[in-house]
Amino acid sequence: MNHLLLDVNIVVDLCVARAGSPNSLAAVALAREQGFQLWVYAGSVQTLEYVVASELRYARQKVGDALSGNAVRQLARQVLGEITINCQWLAALAKEGAVFADEDPEDAQLIRSLERFTAGTARLLTRDGRMLERCGDAAITPEAFIEQSLQNPSKPKFEFIDLKTQQNAIRPQLEQNIHRVLHHGTYIMGKEVELLEAKLAAYTGAKHCITVASGTEALLISLMALGIGAGDEVITTPFTFVATAEVIVLLGAKPVFVDIEPDTCNIDARLIEVKITERTKAIMPVSLYGQPADMDEINAIAAKYNLPVIEDAAQSFGATYKGKKSCNLSTIGCTSFFPSKPLGCYGDGGAIFTDDDDIYQACREIRIHGQSRRYYHTRVGVGGRMDTLQCAIVLAKLERFDWEVEQRLALGQRYNELMDEAGVQRVQQRDDRTSVFAQYTVLVEKRSELEARFREAGIPTAVHYPVPLNEQPAYQHLCCADCTPIAQDKAQRVMSLPMGADLSLTQQSIVCQALSKLF
Amino acid sequence: MQVEVIYHHGTLTFNRPLRFRQAHFTMQVDIPEQVVETEEVSFPAFDLSLFSAEVRAEIARLEAIQRLAISQPVPKVEEETEEQRLRWAAFELRNETRREQGRDL
Numbered sequence A: 001m002n003h004l005l006l007d008v009n010i011v012v013d014l015c016v017a018r019a020g021s022p023n024s025l026a027a028v029a030l031a032r033e034q035g036f037q038l039w040v041y042a043g044s045v046q047t048l049e050y051v052v053a054s055e056l057r058y059a060r061q062k063v064g065d066a067l068s069g070n071a072v073r074q075l076a077r078q079v080l081g082e083i084t085i086n087c088q089w090l091a092a093l094a095k096e097g098a099v100f101a102d103e104d105p106e107d108a109q110l111i112r113s114l115e116r117f118t119a120g121t122a123r124l125l126t127r128d129g130r131m132l133e134r135c136g137d138a139a140i141t142p143e144a145f146i147e148q149s150l151q152n153p154s155k156p157k158f159e160f161i162d163l164k165t166q167q168n169a170i171r172p173q174l175e176q177n178i179h180r181v182l183h184h185g186t187y188i189m190g191k192e193v194e195l196l197e198a199k200l201a202a203y204t205g206a207k208h209c210i211t212v213a214s215g216t217e218a219l220l221i222s223l224m225a226l227g228i229g230a231g232d233e234v235i236t237t238p239f240t241f242v243a244t245a246e247v248i249v250l251l252g253a254k255p256v257f258v259d260i261e262p263d264t265c266n267i268d269a270r271l272i273e274v275k276i277t278e279r280t281k282a283i284m285p286v287s288l289y290g291q292p293a294d295m296d297e298i299n300a301i302a303a304k305y306n307l308p309v310i311e312d313a314a315q316s317f318g319a320t321y322k323g324k325k326s327c328n329l330s331t332i333g334c335t336s337f338f339p340s341k342p343l344g345c346y347g348d349g350g351a352i353f354t355d356d357d358d359i360y361q362a363c364r365e366i367r368i369h370g371q372s373r374r375y376y377h378t379r380v381g382v383g384g385r386m387d388t389l390q391c392a393i394v395l396a397k398l399e400r401f402d403w404e405v406e407q408r409l410a411l412g413q414r415y416n417e418l419m420d421e422a423g424v425q426r427v428q429q430r431d432d433r434t435s436v437f438a439q440y441t442v443l444v445e446k447r448s449e450l451e452a453r454f455r456e457a458g459i460p461t462a463v464h465y466p467v468p469l470n471e472q473p474a475y476q477h478l479c480c481a482d483c484t485p486i487a488q489d490k491a492q493r494v495m496s497l498p499m500g501a502d503l504s505l506t507q508q509s510i511v512c513q514a515l516s517k518l519f
Numbered sequence B: 001m002q003v004e005v006i007y008h009h010g011t012l013t014f015n016r017p018l019r020f021r022q023a024h025f026t027m028q029v030d031i032p033e034q035v036v037e038t039e040e041v042s043f044p045a046f047d048l049s050l051f052s053a054e055v056r057a058e059i060a061r062l063e064a065i066q067r068l069a070i071s072q073p074v075p076k077v078e079e080e081t082e083e084q085r086l087r088w089a090a091f092e093l094r095n096e097t098r099r100e101q102g103r104d105l
């Protein structure tokens, strides 16, 4: 992503018609079309207000309209509000305060503010000779920008998952939440942790929520809370991210792999019962790609054998199954806030959900080294807390989450229609549940050729997952690859396409056109 | 009466001490032609047909905001306070300094 920071003179050009305006307008319009992110420095607000007012006063005087100071400032504010609507406010940071030793503090602020962008990705758009001199390559005039952009148009980059648009949408809340944590300083188990847990529990309908350090940690702590250990067996799917089986093995237990359904790629509930032995201690279905498995059937088998069910809902937060929310469909639900997940943070994070008070208590203790009170360790635990900053980030994202889920459902539905029209095979969704499409996955032949063609077209793709866990070197001794033939087949053919709440309809059409051309 | 004044960064200072019966009144000021900025800087103009329809539409949207800023009626507002006048003067100082440096606002 390329960034353009608009200098005061450019914003004034946009607000008031004057000599520099035509080129500034064209440069800004062109920048938007080419996917540049436009920024206005929040520290310049007052300067903007008065300079725009001053220029407006002059412009209106020219047409015989003498405005009072207050009237013209009010007008300036209104125009600034309209002009900056498609820009992001670039926060003024502490480093931009101590600029008094500079020959021009106002200039120094903007120059320093550019330093926070990755080198070479941001420039100041300005008509000011002095700034052009001081910034060198990091500043450009509207005229030079227009010429460069016409000669060498830069295309908006196609992201596999677009997190930037989301960040733009929530920036004010996000920054406020982060700064609040910096100020209160309770970096571990701060009030945001408890607040997030309450909100997530309410969202899913589960009685309890325990935030933890990651989705992997959520699974590990859940298994520990259930007392699963050496010699035990846990039934799960081989067609998942490695963490699902990894935590079972870490505890000395054995993952027992059950094959998947050919259409949903989720664990095939009909194949579970025959795998149950005396050593079976839990069933762990994965809500793959964002869609819950056949939870009623799985819960019924579990009830028959008095087994707990842990839903690995790392990919499905926000999905529903027969009207109930994923994470609240069985004994325990575990999710991940890995950045690219439907609800992500800006690092690692995860959460455990349960209605069971004892499991809740156990998970809480295990999360903090098995302590039931300070320095009193009732059981063996882990350092598995989610930190306050990450909780503050999820809290900011949660405000937009309902809209995002709706977007995901609509985009998934549209992808389905377009794929069906083009005759492309895809992962199916059942009518009694929703998928939040953590991945939108199709089934193709000659996958590596297709991947290469997509790469050439600048469209990112991914494979979830190329090798079932029972074919992975670390796990293959646990189960023969041929024991799960459907997983084996799907692993050769699945390919995930760009997806996310902020995928545009145009981008989606580009993907579908590219795909149908290749078929 | 005619008096000499010095203009400095938006403020007029009288060359001899005077007291006024009123705090607010209008007067005529004689400004030397040569200090008034007249020449409009000109920039290379780009042919709009070089741009895509989306870019032209965006330019048109921004121009409409500019036009409205000049033509829309402004509702009556309260008189400025002394503090607000001082703030204007402060920003006028900034603008003056920039103009003196040959910089655009």
Ligand SMILES: Cc1ncc(COP(=O)(O)O)c(C=O)c1O
Residues within 6 Å of the ligand: A214, A215, A216, A217, A240, A241, A243, A244, A286, A312, A314, A315, A336, A337, A338, A348, A349, A350
């Ligand atoms: C199905 C599944 N389980 C577990 C995890 C682990 O989550 P995390 O990366 O937060 O540890 C992931 C995510 O990567 C996942 O997709």
